[in-house]
Amino acid sequence: MEALLEHIAKSISLDATESDFILSCFKPIQVKKKTILLEEGQICNTQYFIVKGCLRLYIINDKGAEQTLQFGIENWWITDHMSLQTQNPTHFYIQAVEHSEVLAIDQKTFDDLLRKLPKMERYFRLMLQKSYAASQMRIKYLYTQSAEERYRHFNHLQPEFVQRVTQYMLASYLDFSAEFMSKIRAGLERK
C-alpha cells in the first residue's frame, strides 16, 4: 500500500497518523486477469488506485463488440466519474487486463476521508487536473489523427505499455480494426 502514499507524497506532505488514516480508508484487492470490477447497469460506487497491473474501462457497442476507452496502469486512478457523481447506472465496464493489485475506496469512505482530512482535496484536485488535461488531448487526437498516427503517437508515448495489452484492445482504443493493427505492427517490425 506504500505505492499510494508515495504517490500522494508527491503532492502533499503527510505525517504518520494521516498516512495510517488514509490507508485505513482503502481496501486492497487482488484482481485476477479478466475480472470485471464494474459492469454496465450497475451504479459505480468505487474509485480504484492501481498499485500493480493494468485495468481498462470499456463499453460494449451496438454491434456487441468491446470498445476500450481508457487504460490504467501503476499509479493511475480509474472509475466512471459520471455514474459515481450522478448515481445513475454506468454505461461502462472496468476489467483487469493483467493480474492486478488495486486499492479500492467507496464513495462514502471517500467523502469521509476528504471531510476528515481536507488536505487530500489538493491531491485529488491535482490528479483530476492531470486526467482532464489528458482527456482534452485525447479528444484532440480523436478528431485530428489518422489511425496510423494515433498508433505511432501512442507507441511513442507508451512503448512498454503497448506490449501489455492485446492487439484487439489496443485496436479498439485507437479506433481501428485489428487487421489494420496487424499491418502496422508488421510494418514497424520490419524497420
Added chain:
Amino acid sequence: MEALLEHIAKSISLDATESDFILSCFKPIQVKKKTILLEEGQICNTQYFIVKGCLRLYIINDKGAEQTLQFGIENWWITDHMSLQTQNPTHFYIQAVEHSEVLAIDQKTFDDLLRKLPKMERYFRLMLQKSYAASQMRIKYLYTQSAEERYRHFNHLQPEFVQRVTQYMLASYLDFSAEFMSKIRAGLERK
C-alpha cells in the same frame, strides 16, 4: 462577479473576507465576439470562468480548418489544462463565440489563492470531477454515436445552446460536415 461567488457557494461556504479575497484574484474582462484569448504556440497561463456569453476551444487542423473541441457557457470554466500544467506551447485556440464577460485568473494567482485559501481546493476538485466525467462521456459518444445521433443527443441536452453557435462550429464539434448539419436541421424543422 457575483456569479462566481454563487457558483462556489454551491460547493463550499465562504465568509465576506474570503469572498473578497477570491474576487481580488480575478480580473473581469469584457470579450468582444471573435476575440481570441489563447492561440496555438502560446503558453497557456490563464483559466477563464464564464459569467456571461460563450467561449470555445478549437484547433486548426492539417487542412487549415477550425475544429471546435469544446464550448463553454455561463458558469463553466475553460482553459487548456495540458499547457497550463506543463507550460508547453498550446495546440489550442480559445475564442469568444458571443460578446462575453469572463473572470480570468493567471496561474501564479491561482496557486496563491489555493495556498492562502485551501478550502478552494474542494471547489476546484469538484469542478474538475464534473469536467472529467463529461469528457469520459464525450469520448464514449465519439466512439459510439453516428453524426446524426450526436446531433440529436446534443440538441436534447442543450436545446437552447444549439441556437447560440454557428452551424459551422457545431458541425465541427459534432464531427460532421456543414452540409450534413443543414440536412439534419432541415429535417428536424419539417417535423
